[in-house]
Each structure stands twice: as structure tokens, then as C-alpha cells.
Amino acid sequence: MKKIFTYLILSLAVFSCSNNDKDETVKVEDKYQTKNVVLLVVDGPRISETWEAPDKGNIPNRVSLLSQGVFISNFKNNGTTNTNPGHSAMCSGVYENIKNNGTELPGYPSVMQQWLKSTGADKTKAWVIASKDKLEVLNDCKLADWKGKFQPSVDCGVSGNGSGYRDDLVTMTKTKDVMQKYSPNIIVINLKDVDSYGHANNWNEYIKAIKTTDASIKELWDYIQSLPAYRDKTTLIVSNDHGRHIDAKGGFAEHGDDCTGCRHIEFFAMGPDFKKNTIINTGDYEQIDIASTIAELLRIPMQFGKGKVIKDAFK
Template sequence: MNEHQRLSLSRRDFLLSTIGATTSLYCSHPLRAFASTNSTRQKAIIITFGGGARDDETFSVDGQQYIPNLLNTLAPQSCFFTQVINRGILGHYVATASIATGAYETFDNFVAQPPAHPTIFEYFRKDLRRPREDAWLIAPGNLFAQMGASHNRRYGPDAGAEVILPKQLLAAALGPQAPQLDAYPDLLRDNYERPDMTAGQNQDQDEMERIVHRLNLDPADLRTQAATLHSPDELSVYMTKHVMRTFAPSLLFLTLHDIDVAHSGAYSLYLEGIRRTDRLCADMWAEIQSNPEYKDKTTLFIMPDFGRDGDNDPGGNGFQHHRTGSASARTTWMMALGPAVRQKTVIERPIESIDLAAAVSGVLGFDAGLVQGKRIPELA
């Protein structure tokens, strides 16, 4: 048994004992075309449980205390995959872009650039002829600014998503005065691996103003609301709900990132990030249930972008980073919720993080194009 399998079995046993789910080993029945029924009205929301959480602090026996909402509210009604392997580069932007393209991107993680492969936003919009307002990406920082579309000739920016960088929008709303920026330091931290970067840098002011106008956001309201929020991810969820209530997009990709504060080396802040992310995931599910545009027609996917280094990984420093490429850093989980997927089921067959894009194409009924990830037949 290798380390990936050991982690998977640990999650499976824990879930079975805790929620009484049934197991379903991989079966080769023909694909049930769940997307073929009412595909035009189905919606899909992807949340990356980011950035970088280990089993030790989530689905292990010791970690359960930090994820009460995932464990008690969401997992029991989900189709849960115990072994999701990320075989790509373990950098947050390149890994998240790979999830969106369904192909392992290989670009420099610290350079803002479009993905090489078309994104699910482009496949979705082009194949189903959907307007731009039907696909949105809420992203955590400047590096992700071009994640909404590739430069592929057949697809490209004209078929891409609307991209929101919440911190940059807030920075724009606050204006250029430095004293105001100082009042929101935590909300404006752009990147946990590059603390020198703040949200106000490199922003395209015209683009920010266009998005603010498109969202019909009142800068004064945004400033007031932001003062009640405690983290960038709370700001991202606030913006996501605003988009859902305003445009009700069919495809929504929310990238959470608070957990990556672990790079600071403060274990307590890392745990606080996990607790908050757990709460925000439940908050999003509650929003789906309370919004008639989403209730009973939305599939919610929750998956970490990747893990973090194990305590005993040579060359690592425990939870702090994700540099060793060990099983602890590569092996995660995924849950899918909603009427289009099987519920209360635990799947042990290993899948890869890039398979999520193929799953989304199945739910929404669009051609997966150049997606390299594979369909996940156990979902339906």
C-alpha cells in the first residue's frame, strides 16, 4: 500500500464511522447521462478549499474538530472521493488554473498569465452559447487575474469568464489614500508566499472600474461592509453572493485562499483558516439552498487545490509549506453535493484534480474539448 492509498483509507474509514455512508467501489456501468436531463437549467459551483490543507487538520481523526460543517452538514449528503491526486505543480495559481482547464498547466506559478489550455468557462460559453455574465471566477489575488480565459484560437478571452479580484475591488473602492489601506491590512494581503505584494499593486484601474460598474457596487457600501469582514475569503464569499443574487450565473468558480497563511509558520492561524473555510463552505451551501435560482438545480464541488507537506517529509517544514511533492502535499479529497449527484456515498477509486473539469462538463452538458481529465462515472 502506498502513501496515497493509506491517506485515502484513513479518510474512508473515518467517514464510514462518522456519517454511516455507503461505499461504492469503482464500477464500469455505462455513464448515466445525468447532464442530459434538464442540462439547460443545471448550475455548477466549484469551491477550492484553499490554499493547501492537509489531512492531519481536516479529515483525519485528529483533524475533525476543525471541520464541523464539512463533516456534519456537507459530507453526509455528498458523494465523497477519498483519494484525489494532484500530479501537477504545487503552486496555487498554476494548480487552480489546472483545475479550471482540466489539464496540468506548466507555467511559472508566480507570473500572472493566461492558462495554456482552454478553461471550462470557455468550453461552457462557446459550446452552449452563453453570455459572459453566465460564467464568473472569484479569485484571491493579482496572479489569478487572467485565469478566466486562455489564448487558444478557438476559444480565448471572448469566451472567458468575468473575473473578480475582491481585494483589488476593495482597494479601488478605498481609493489611493494610504491611511485607508492601512485600515484593512488583512483584507488586502494579496499573497501569502510573497508578503511584499498587496492588492493595490498592478491593478488595472479601468478594469476595476468596469467591474465595479458591472456589479452595481456602491463603493461606500463596499467600504462599510468590508469593515465587518475578517478575512479575504469572507470578502470573496460576500462578492460571490452578490454575483449570485445579481446575475445567477450557471458556472461559478470560487477560489478560497485564507488557509495559505500557514506560510507564515503560525499553526494557530492555519487552523483558524481551516475553521473559517469550513464555515464559509457551509455558508455557500446555505446560500444555494435559499436562492431559488440555485436551489434544487445546483451541483456544488468542494476540493482543495492540494495539501501541504507532512510532518516527517524530508526537506519540508511540516504544515508550513507545500514544497516536497510528498503524498501529504499531493493527496486530497473532493465532495460533490446536489440533486444531480449521488448522495451519502464514499468513492475510493483514485481520481485526479483535473478530473473535476470533466465532471463539470457532464453536469452542465457542454463539450469538454481539450480537457485531459477523465469523466467521473460514480458521480451519477
């Protein structure tokens, strides 16, 4: 009788531990509803022409979409305020002063590479789609044991080693084609027209490009919600690689220094795990935090990133 009683106690203990382990696994798996992340980088607007413009008149779609998302009003690029370093910081979580012409790889693996290694997924499940061909370097890094491995798919500009740019309309079409055909879980998109017209010192076309890009953000969000593979399980993050000079530092035509116009950038996000109708103006969130936040949402370790998870934006 004593042996039977002891056996029952041990059996109950094992059953209890097994259930606890199972419950813990469920909690980890259910922590976030996000299964896919799309990072859309609007290349080079000043915050003074977007979220801080009078009546926010250049971004009516984002203003409307804020009811579904969260905006951080004091988000910064604290690294080099140029295109390739800015994109690299968002993807790797490390600030580096890499060359801006597409001839230098980032030093550390991107969140895309780390996700591909962690999941063992096919390269068609992670993409870099950019209007600037020089951003093709985002699919690799210099670090030993990572270089040439776990590389996401790319569709960047046209051939030309830094000179083969294409219109954002083409990039948007390519993005939708890739989403329809491959259903990637992680996509990084670059739209360059705002930056191009800024460098051309064409104020009217620069503002027009900001408005067009704003419409593209809504178009992309609506497309995400139209696809069963993405609807209600996808996070869209909108940010910038850099801003532009304030007028006292030379004006909107250029960028690249540490003035407030170059450093102050956008963070706007929508998705099943983010707050809604929320503006955050506290904290010290910055560009390198994007990679850590994507890794958190996709449940992978961020081995080399220096940023933090933007938890204040989460529900």
C-alpha cells in the same frame, strides 16, 4: 386500395421515428438535474488537518453535510502542487507547470470558456471570484482561437499583479452579491486564508482558517438553497489546489513538491446528481477530472481536457 395501405404504413413509420427522436432528446436533456455548478477551492490545507484529522474536528460542517453528498478519500493533484497550476488544472483539465505569480495564462481554455462558447451565454453567467488577484488569469488562455475570447467575468483580489490579496470574508460577500445579481450558471471561487496562514507558519491561525472555511462552505450551500435560481438544481464541488508538506518534508508552512501531503487533496460534492452519505476510496480520481465532470453535468463537450468524468460519485 393498395396505394392507401402503403401510405398508411409509411405514415406510421415516420410518426414512429419522430417519436423516437423526441424521446431520445428528452433522455439527453433529463440525464442530469444540475443546471449550475459552483467550484469552491479551499487553498492549501493538508488532508491531515481536514478529513483525516482526529474526529474530523476541524470540519464539523462538512461532516454534517456528508449526509447530502459524496467524499473521495484518495483524490490527488498529480501535477504541480502550487496555486495557479492547481487551479488551472481544475478548470482546464490539463496539468501545466505555469508560473505561479499570475503572469502566465493557462495553455488551454477553461471549462468556463468552453461553456460560454457552447451556450453563447453572456459573460456574466460564468465567473471567477478569488481572494488572490493572480488567479484572474483563469479567465483566459494562450491557445490560438481562444485567447481573449469567451472570457468569464472576474472579481479577484485587489489590483496589484500577484500581491493584491483580500480576506476570504470579502470574497464570500462578493460571491453572494454576484449570485444574487447575475445568477451565473458556473462559478469558480478561491478562498486563500488557509494557505496564507500556512505560509506564515502560524499553526493556530492556520487551523482557525480551516474551521472558518468549513463554516463558509455550509454558509454557501445554505445560500444556494435559499435562491430559486439555484435551489435543488446546483452542484457544489469543494476541492483544493494543493496540500502541504508532510512533517518529514518540512511541515505545513510550505508546499510544491510531490510528497503525499502536497498531492493528497479533497473532493467533496453535493448536488441533485450526486450520491449521498457516500465515501469513495477506490479508483484513481485526480484534479484534472474536475473539469470533465463539470462539463458532463453542464452537457458540453470538453475539447482539450485530459481528465475523466467522476461517474462513481453520480447517483
